[in-house]
Amino acid sequence: MGRFAGKDILSTENLTRDEIEEILEEARWMLGVIERRTSLSLLAGKVLATLFFQSSTRTRLSFESAMQRLGGSVLGFASAESSRASGPRAETLEDTIRTVDQYADTIVLRHPETGAARRAADVAEAPVLNGGDGTNQHPSQGLLDTYTVWHEKGTLDGLTIGMVGDLRSTRGMHSLVHCLSNFRSRLVLVSPPELRFDDAVKQVLKSKGVEFSEATDVEAVVKELDVLYVTRLNKEGAGATYEALLKTYPRITLDLLKKGKGNLIVMHDLPRTDELGLQIAAEVDATPYARYFQEMKYGVAVRMALLALTQGVVG
Amino acid sequence: MGRFAGKDILSTENLTRDEIEEILEEARWMLGVIERRTSLSLLAGKVLATLFFQSSTRTRLSFESAMQRLGGSVLGFASAESSRASGPRAETLEDTIRTVDQYADTIVLRHPETGAARRAADVAEAPVLNGGDGTNQHPSQGLLDTYTVWHEKGTLDGLTIGMVGDLRSTRGMHSLVHCLSNFRSRLVLVSPPELRFDDAVKQVLKSKGVEFSEATDVEAVVKELDVLYVTRLNKEGAGATYEALLKTYPRITLDLLKKGKGNLIVMHDLPRTDELGLQIAAEVDATPYARYFQEMKYGVAVRMALLALTQGVVG
Amino acid sequence: MGRFAGKDILSTENLTRDEIEEILEEARWMLGVIERRTSLSLLAGKVLATLFFQSSTRTRLSFESAMQRLGGSVLGFASAESSRASGPRAETLEDTIRTVDQYADTIVLRHPETGAARRAADVAEAPVLNGGDGTNQHPSQGLLDTYTVWHEKGTLDGLTIGMVGDLRSTRGMHSLVHCLSNFRSRLVLVSPPELRFDDAVKQVLKSKGVEFSEATDVEAVVKELDVLYVTRLNKEGAGATYEALLKTYPRITLDLLKKGKGNLIVMHDLPRTDELGLQIAAEVDATPYARYFQEMKYGVAVRMALLALTQGVVG
Numbered sequence: 001m002g003r004f005a006g007k008d009i010l011s012t013e014n015l016t017r018d019e020i021e022e023i024l025e026e027a028r029w030m031l032g033v034i035e036r037r038t039s040l041s042l043l044a045g046k047v048l049a050t051l052f053f054q055s056s057t058r059t060r061l062s063f064e065s066a067m068q069r070l071g072g073s074v075l076g077f078a079s080a081e082s083s084r085a086s087g088p089r090a091e092t093l094e095d096t097i098r099t100v101d102q103y104a105d106t107i108v109l110r111h112p113e114t115g116a117a118r119r120a121a122d123v124a125e126a127p128v129l130n131g132g133d134g135t136n137q138h139p140s141q142g143l144l145d146t147y148t149v150w151h152e153k154g155t156l157d158g159l160t161i162g163m164v165g166d167l168r169s170t171r172g173m174h175s176l177v178h179c180l181s182n183f184r185s186r187l188v189l190v191s192p193p194e195l196r197f198d199d200a201v202k203q204v205l206k207s208k209g210v211e212f213s214e215a216t217d218v219e220a221v222v223k224e225l226d227v228l229y230v231t232r233l234n235k236e237g238a239g240a241t242y243e244a245l246l247k248t249y250p251r252i253t254l255d256l257l258k259k260g261k262g263n264l265i266v267m268h269d270l271p272r273t274d275e276l277g278l279q280i281a282a283e284v285d286a287t288p289y290a291r292y293f294q295e296m297k298y299g300v301a302v303r304m305a306l307l308a309l310t311q312g313v314v315g
Numbered sequence: 316m317g318r319f320a321g322k323d324i325l326s327t328e329n330l331t332r333d334e335i336e337e338i339l340e341e342a343r344w345m346l347g348v349i350e351r352r353t354s355l356s357l358l359a360g361k362v363l364a365t366l367f368f369q370s371s372t373r374t375r376l377s378f379e380s381a382m383q384r385l386g387g388s389v390l391g392f393a394s395a396e397s398s399r400a401s402g403p404r405a406e407t408l409e410d411t412i413r414t415v416d417q418y419a420d421t422i423v424l425r426h427p428e429t430g431a432a433r434r435a436a437d438v439a440e441a442p443v444l445n446g447g448d449g450t451n452q453h454p455s456q457g458l459l460d461t462y463t464v465w466h467e468k469g470t471l472d473g474l475t476i477g478m479v480g481d482l483r484s485t486r487g488m489h490s491l492v493h494c495l496s497n498f499r500s501r502l503v504l505v506s507p508p509e510l511r512f513d514d515a516v517k518q519v520l521k522s523k524g525v526e527f528s529e530a531t532d533v534e535a536v537v538k539e540l541d542v543l544y545v546t547r548l549n550k551e552g553a554g555a556t557y558e559a560l561l562k563t564y565p566r567i568t569l570d571l572l573k574k575g576k577g578n579l580i581v582m583h584d585l586p587r588t589d590e591l592g593l594q595i596a597a598e599v600d601a602t603p604y605a606r607y608f609q610e611m612k613y614g615v616a617v618r619m620a621l622l623a624l625t626q627g628v629v630g
Numbered sequence: 631m632g633r634f635a636g637k638d639i640l641s642t643e644n645l646t647r648d649e650i651e652e653i654l655e656e657a658r659w660m661l662g663v664i665e666r667r668t669s670l671s672l673l674a675g676k677v678l679a680t681l682f683f684q685s686s687t688r689t690r691l692s693f694e695s696a697m698q699r700l701g702g703s704v705l706g707f708a709s710a711e712s713s714r715a716s717g718p719r720a721e722t723l724e725d726t727i728r729t730v731d732q733y734a735d736t737i738v739l740r741h742p743e744t745g746a747a748r749r750a751a752d753v754a755e756a757p758v759l760n761g762g763d764g765t766n767q768h769p770s771q772g773l774l775d776t777y778t779v780w781h782e783k784g785t786l787d788g789l790t791i792g793m794v795g796d797l798r799s800t801r802g803m804h805s806l807v808h809c810l811s812n813f814r815s816r817l818v819l820v821s822p823p824e825l826r827f828d829d830a831v832k833q834v835l836k837s838k839g840v841e842f843s844e845a846t847d848v849e850a851v852v853k854e855l856d857v858l859y860v861t862r863l864n865k866e867g868a869g870a871t872y873e874a875l876l877k878t879y880p881r882i883t884l885d886l887l888k889k890g891k892g893n894l895i896v897m898h899d900l901p902r903t904d905e906l907g908l909q910i911a912a913e914v915d916a917t918p919y920a921r922y923f924q925e926m927k928y929g930v931a932v933r934m935a936l937l938a939l940t941q942g943v944v945g
Contacts, residue, residue: 037420039360045669047698049691057392062362065418068362075545075694077687077708078392089865091687091901099688099900102927103695105667144544235404270414271406278407289647297417350733354675372707373729376679379705383677393707548720579782585729586721593722612732 002315008121008128009135009306012227013204020146024315026305027147027298033069034300042313043072049104050076051096052131053111056297058270059131059140063108067301075103094123099125106307109133112236124168127310134296135169137236140306141269142175144299149227151298152265152291156183164190164218164230164250167197171236174201174268176229181205187212192245195233218250222260228252229267232274252280257289268292317630323436324621325529326452328519332497335461341620341629342462342613344629348384349615357628360385360615364419365391366411367446368426373585373611374446376457380421383617390418409438416441421622424448427551431526440627450484450552454586455621457490459614461526464542466613467580469604471498479505479533479545479565482512484552487584489516491544496520502527507560510548533565537575543567547594572604583607632725632945638751638758639936641767642805643834647812650776654804656935656944657777663699664930672943673702679734680706680762681726688926689761689770693738695931705733722754725734731756738939739763742866757940765799765867768935771899772805773920774929779857780919781928782895786813793822794848794860794880797827799867800901804831804861817842822878824871825863848880858882859897862904864914867933882910887919898922 003019012020032145033040048067051229052060055078066075080090093111097120100107107128114134121128121142132138150156167173167189177197180187181204189197189212196214205212215221224226233249235242259262266289272279308314317336327335348355363382367375370393379389393406408426412435415422422443424435429449436443447453465471476495482488482504492512495502496519504512504527511529520527528535537543548564550557572579581604587594599605623629633649642650663670678697680689687706694704710720723741727750730737737758739750744764751758762768780786791810797803807827811834812816819827819842826844835842845851852858863879865872887894896919898917902909914920938944 025766037361039362045699046667047669047695055396057411061390061392061415065362068388068390069360073388073698073703074390075691075698075704079396081685082710089901089904093904096902098688098923099926100691102664102923103930178625241575271404271410273406273410274404283793286689293413294416296414300418349732352676354677370711375706376705376730376733380677383705384675385702386675388703390703446782448672510869580709586719586725588725589719608728608732611729 002023002052002309004309004315005312007310008129009139009310010117010130012139012142012178013137015182018186019279020143020179020182022315023143023302023305023309024147024150024295026309027186027301029153029263030308031301033304034297039069039071041071042308043067043070043311046073046105046311047103048072048307049100049107050074050271050281051100051107051109052076053080053109054132055079056110056131061130062296063300063303064190065300066307069300070304070307079112081296083269093119100200103221106311109253119284129306129310134171134172135234136171137175138171139175140299140303141172142179143306144295144302145172145176145229145267145269147298147302148291148295152294153226157185159185159226160188160224161185161217161227162188162190162225162229164228166195166231166233167191168195170231173231177201178204181208181210182299188215189213190215190218190221190250192216194241194245209233219256219259222256225260225264227265227267228260230279232242232272232279246274246276252284254281254283254287255285257284264289270296274288281300316627317624319624319630320627321442322625324438324454324625325432325445327453327454327457327493330494330497332565334495335458335494337541337630338458338617338620338624339462339465341624342616343466345619345623346613346616348619349612354384354386356383356386357623358385358626360608361387361420361626362418363387363622364415364422364424364442365389366415366424367391367393368395369447370394371425371446374425377611377614378446378618381622384615385619385622408434408601412439421626426502444621444625447486449486450549451486452490453486454490455614455618456487457494457619459610459617460487460491460544460582460584461494462613462617463582463606463610467609468541469611471495472610473502474541475503475539476500476542477503477505477533477540477544479540479543481510481546481552482506483510484549485546488546492516493519496523503530505530505533505536505538505565506530507531507563509556509560518629532569534571534574537571540575540579542580542582543575545594547582547587547589555630561589561591569596569598572602579604580606582610585611631942632939634939634945635942636757637940639769639940640747640751640758640760641852642769642808643767645809645812648771650809650812650833652714653773653932653935653939653945654777654780656939657931658781660934660938661928661931663934664927666943668702669699671701672938673697673700673941676702676735676941677733678704678937679730679737680704681730681737681739682706682708682764683710686707686740686761686931689740692926692929693761693933696937699725699930700937701839723749726763727754733758736941759936760942762801765801765864767805768801769805769921770929770933771802772809773936774925774930774932775802775806775859775897775899776809777928777932778897778921778925782924783856783919786810787814787815789856790818790854791815791857792818792820792851792859793860795865796825796861796863797821798825803861807831808834811838811840818845819843820845820848820851820880822846822875824875849886849889855890855894857895857897858890860909862902862909870896876904876906882914884911884913884917885915887917894919895921901925
């Protein structure tokens with residue numbers, strides 16, 4: 001059995017380049033299943049529990065599709081309200097996990113609190129896949145973003161990758177930057193000063209010898225980029241400053257992109273909608289810049305890889 | 316592959332008699348699977364997404380049962396609240412559909428807005444089956460109603476079919492009348508004057524040479540009918556006039572039915588409950604008039620047919 | 631086909647010792663499937679409907695896991711809000727059941743009203759398994775508790791079993807006491823005077839010759855016990871007296887347990903959390919006293935047995 005068998009996927013912080021490449025290679029193979037609109041029997045008879053204490057369209061349905069394409073079945077809840085897991089008499093996360101551990105062979109957890117996935121993993125026998133915990137980590141998102149760059153550009157080295165937007169509070173960005181820290185691409189970190197990665201992240205980049213720079217204006221740097229990955233302003237993270245930050249928050253138009261390289265690709269973790277409308281203009285959708293819907297497809301492939309690897313049926 | 320392969324089912328307006336008959340024949344075969352309480356493997360490995368922006372017991376569970384009886388699996392959400400699809404930062408319907416299109420091989424959508432299914436189909440590669448859009452169309456409902464008449468009466472020609480209630484705002488009635496417009500039965504349209512079909516519908520009936528009449532009192536016409544199909548007053552459609560309309564809204568009692576033909580059958584799309592109680596009295600349930608629960612079973616068969624035909628595995 | 635084929639499981643009141651033993655034996659075999667983290671094909675092609683008019687983590691997910699481990703599939707709703715089953719225009723329970731009966735081969739119902747499962751069974755062709763109705767019965771819970779004692783102690787006779795807490799309003803306790811009334815163990819019923827079993831229950835125990843005593847203080851009786859089964863105060867049942875009752879409600883600490891027999895086991899139906907915290911202290915979790923998480927695993931096995939027996943595929 002492979003090195004991921006029985007393991008949790010809580011964070012991308014400790015993944016090595018070699019491990020990430022194994023996940024990416026496995027995902028590429030899984031993508032062939034999706035493209036043939038069929039399914040495998042690798043996880044036939046296995047049960048995935050999707051425990052979403054925060055509601056989600058994308059991550060939950062993507063994991064469910066992944067499990068079904070692997071031949072397995074799914075149970076769970078889509079919001080804390082539809083379980084015993086909310087209210088003043090709500091049971092502890094640990095008790096919920098210990099219970100669900102009896103029902104399922106693998107658990108995907110999304111939770112509003114940082115560290116929740118770690119707490120779950122500490123009591124579960126089944127592998128726990130972190131589907132997002134607070135503003136901390138969202139490893140399957142970071143890995144699918146990494147996959148998208150790799151698939152679309154053919155490499156993860158030698159590129160200039162712009163990470164644009166709320167780097168401070170977006171868990172997917174945290175997961176992505178740790179993935180990319182294992183490769184030899186240059187990172188351009190573009191955000192309002194209040195929304196930069198915290199020093200710990202930058203320390204990791206330095207210690208690993210990753211070239212990076214910070215900027216506040218995407219227009220000033222777009223020319224340099226091979227990849228422009230943009231994310232929405234995190235409302236919870238921004239708190240009272242949300243309204244003010246939103247006004248100057250980066251927005252991507254076709255005019256902006258035309259100032260960049262011809263083969264620039266644009267990614268987004270979606271949704272791209274906020275109170276001001278679409279963060280990436282609709283006019284971009286039909287252009288070759290846009291890769292954010294492919295990203296969703298690759299997401300299923302990456303999650304198939306993660307489920308199969310942690311169950312020990314591949315790898 | 317058949318003519319429905321890869322097609323959307325958004326409306327019954329453009330279905331021909333021949334196409335409807337193909338769906339009905341396929342549904343009759345599928346019914347045999349349901350009656351044997353077993354399932355097929357026709358859609359093994361395929362994934363259905365049920366996206367219900369309005370909650371539903373009947374339509375959602377019926378489609379899910381249909382998909383499972385075909386060997387496929389299901390993911391989705393049961394209400395807008397359990398997804399990213401509500402609130403001021405909700406993503407556009409188009410973005411949700413483009414995303415789910417990566418997760419599923421076929422999509423059933425219910426949405427409060429007229430035209431939503433059309434918008435979904437415009438961006439999805441997977442076939443979109445309209446599970447009800449605003450007050451517009453609910454084609455699987457219209458087809459299952461059509462199937463019920465055909466199965467119970469053995470024909471769709473030469474009958475006198477009463478369509479009773481809120482014809483203006485009931486999407487199922489819209490879908491049904493367009494189905495029936497392809498056959499040679501006489502339609503008796505019974506509703507308060509405010510709740511009649513709009514002129515466009517009546518124009519279609521005229522242009523296709525369908526004999527029809529309008530009435531306001533079901534008691535005055537019950538004698539003529541072979542089929543009495545009644546539906547509930549649509550609260551959203553009625554708006555401020557709801558309370559007033561409800562008072563005179565048609566209600567079906569056993570006494571009323573006894574004034575009709577001995578082999579009269581009563582159908583309803585359910586639920587039949589409103590603030591005044593049951594629209595069809597409970598005393599009707601155990602009589603041979605009542606076919607509304609069989610209708611639910613036929614609904615699964617019709618939806619199996621629609622799923623299998625649009626996936627191109629039959630037809 | 632066995633004696634349970636096509637039968638409803640609404641209550642444990644009329645189960646005989648022989649019937650209970652058949653369920654326990656079947657559950658023991660099913661447990662082997664769970665422990666091997668695989669599944670059977672006994673119910674391949676069959677559909678379970680889980681209709682939860684009250685939300686639940688444990689019972690719903692446990693039944694869903696059971697159905698999936700038997701090879702079947704699941705549809706349903708997790709709360710009344712996500713169906714047509716709530717609000718002033720909600721359809722009757724009977725109509726909902728008659729409808730779902732067309733979609734599924736077996737139905738699990740949880741409902742806030744006592745007698746709801748009986749009403750459902752009266753109109754459904756499919757077997758109805760009561761997943762909890764009001765304060766009345768929760769038979770799969772009572773059976774899994776019975777299973778836990780039997781599995782952990784190797785017998786259901788000759789033991790001294792403490793049933794502690796809200797015996798009046800806890801449906802699982804009602805189901806358990808009727809199971810245990812068929813065996814030869816002594817019952818120690820520990821609760822505040824207001825929360826005792828009603829006389830009808832005690833009359834059953836007397837008529838079946840079951841030795842039992844009542845107590846108010848768990849500390850005074852812990853020495854006698856082989857099994858200590860404790861449950862939470864039922865908030866709905868307690869009504870206005872909830873706050874007052876909670877203050878003196880039994881709470882289980884390690885100190886308390888150390889006063890009992892060395893091989894005493896502690897069970898709980900979970901959740902064990904209320905406004906005062908954990909009803910069983912966390913310090914108990916890692917000790918051999920604690921069996922409440924195993925109980926959850928046995929629950930899946932018991933529900934697999936119930937589903938397979940009532941479908942007539944075993945027994």
